[in-house]
Amino acid sequence: MNQLHLLTPNSSRIIIDCGSGDFFYEVNVRLHQELLYRNIPHDFISRPGVHNWEYWANAIKYQALFFNDYFDAGKASSSPSANTHRERR
Numbered sequence: 001m002n003q004l005h006l007l008t009p010n011s012s013r014i015i016i017d018c019g020s021g022d023f024f025y026e027v028n029v030r031l032h033q034e035l036l037y038r039n040i041p042h043d044f045i046s047r048p049g050v051h052n053w054e055y056w057a058n059a060i061k062y063q064a065l066f067f068n069d070y071f072d073a074g075k076a077s078s079s080p081s082a083n084t085h086r087e088r089r
Contacts, residue, residue, distance in 0.1 A: 013043075016031060045062060
């Protein structure tokens with residue numbers, strides 16, 4: 001929370017995933033609210049559950065999709081056709 005002023009909007013992808021019964025839940029909600037206030041894009045996921053393997057076994061599916069999309073976007077922006085297209089602008 002004390003380092004948020006160092007973030008530049010759209011400089012990184014952020015995901016927060018926390019069960020509503022997790023002992024970190026209130027801290028994560030405050031972080032989410034502060035990111036919204038600072039217009040820093042992020043994904044915030046909250047579902048019923050606590051900080052245990054049962055929650056994370058389900059959550060990892062959504063997080064894997066988030067990271068897959070992140071790396072696919074990186075590949076697309078670094079492909080030769082994407083760079084050629086960017087140079088034409």
